Amino acid sequence: MKKPIIGITMGDPAGNGSEISVKALSRSEIYEQCRPVIIGDAACMEEAVKIAGKEGQIKIHAINDIKAAKFEYGTIDVYDMNLVNMDRHIFGKVSKMCGEAAFQYVVKVIELAQSGEIDATVTNALNKEAINMAGHHYSGHTEIYAEYTHTDKYTMMLAHEDLRVVHVSTHVSLRQACDKVKKDRVLEVIRIANDACKAIGIENPKIGVAGLNPHCGENGLFGTEEIEEIQPAIDEAMAEGINIPEKKPTPPDSIFSKAIGGWYDIVVAMYHDQGHIPLKVKGFVYNKELKKWDAVAGVNVTLGIPVIRVSVDHGTGFDLAGKGESNELSLVNSIDYATKLAVNKK
Template sequence: MKPILGITMGDICGIGPEITVKALLHKETYAMCRPVVIGSAKAVCRALQAIGRDADIHMVEDIQEAVFACGTIDVWDIPAGDPLPPYGQETAQGGKAAYEAIEAAIRLAMAGKIDAVITGPLNKAALHLAGYPYSGHTEIFAEQTGTKKYAMMLADGNLRVVHVSTHVSLREACDRVKKDRVLETITLAQNACRNLGIERPRIAVAGLNPHCGEGGLFGREEIEEISPAIAAAREKGWDVTGPVPPDTVFSKARGGMFDIVVAMYHDQGHIPLKLAGFSYNEEKKSFTSVSGVNITLGLPIIRASVDHGTGFDLAGRGTASEESLQNAMEYGVRLANTRKRAAQEDGAC
């Protein structure tokens, strides 16, 4: 059976609802999976109006009630209040609706009712206005599932990046480059690639400092923390290279030399991924391509997400691209299928 994907729309004041309904109006979506929206049915209706399309809204209280047919959008309704908050604004109402949808999706995934959670973009300020002091999806999923060892992976095509740290200051990010955490992140990268069907992953570990510290002249993290972590990973028999200067490692990975890169902090990994996946057209004053996926590693459930923000300035126009959400759904399917195959093989044994 095709995997069941639970889709949360993110902040309903942003572009999340629009890209969700756009993705669910593609026949190809139903050829690869069985999607159900977990969130406000009113927000789905408003999004359909924004893009000028029609679809039947089928409310479900049990996943087994879903019809999973193109032209019908199955919705596990999470009421968001009446009226809905306006597009393009940070509101406590929008933050509350986003959080409650995520919480419901996690419960369904943990109960085995859905095979993966696919998330739309959140607004952190709206979350905080609603009383949820999280820095993003990753931290919500980790806390709700009781996960202690986790990391964010970004992917666009054959370029994959997993981060030692993400939503902390740059000063704190440097302090977090420690052998144990680097080795933990390498381990998560190794497992992620295996889960994607890459039997012997080629892992590159980026340095922290320019020129990887130039033998200690520009910093000693490579000598004292990163290299020892790489050595420990190699002792496990893994194919790990590094530390590699961060100004060249991503080009090498994009060219096919590596399957995944371990980045030391948020922007070190995000900038090359978004340069690869986002294309801006100055004449049209808009992005013509917004691809890429955000995946949380280490969870007991599968979570994949768009790799862009809420786009409050675009919300309600019906022009936002669903490309990144489609990418996330494809990754969710791939990971769910791999997990199912592994479970079947274990059962056969």
């Protein structure tokens, strides 16, 4: 089997996406498992080679057709969109120009995936304020992918090592998130979680379903969502043959420790922070003595859409952009995950 072609968006040009792309693709093992290509601006990537201290080691190869890519270690293929005026380019600053560029990189990578020219997509971070400033009113990558792939039923999966989390709701207020815990949506996400695990090679996934309320509502004392919405979804999922070992919602304050301990292959979280906080506590490691991040790990996978999309699980790094200090581990993990999904899909 040919190694899958992985399209990687450069992210917001004012952020650190170009730098971490250079650092990630400076690892020879990436080229041993896949054929990567950056969707972005060649001029930004040339600058990133200098920032990352890779002059003389890494060359940028600008292309306007995937067929022209070399896929050779030591050369980074860049599908050159030529959208950034380098005379106006400023690291760490929100701008309409960079928002427009970041948005168009995403649209292009989706187009390439839908046409079969690439096998999977990986996204570096974009800035929501910048893309909205450019006139594209989306709350993030996931919503762009959903619209451009004409998908209604989708969710986000976060993963770091063997801890995986999917969400019933994501980018809504906490008040709205509680209202979105409905039986049909919980069941839909349990099904998506089950399919996601199978897509990465887990034959009989064990799924944990978090409660919404403290102690899962304590039989209605602290809320009734577990009784009225979550349990009926679990019952129906189990009737379909989905493996939910505990057969009931699990208290949110213990479910993630159990998942890390191997009780589950994936956890269904009820809202954004319920799932994000444990992932980032595990994957983001700050060295307080050196005052720097030792690791910024973890990936974000959009499930339910017809193309493979994996993203770094961090922001644009505006405070670090242009300094050569950014950590590429999350991008490396994202490429690994996208490759695994692409190979299993084939």
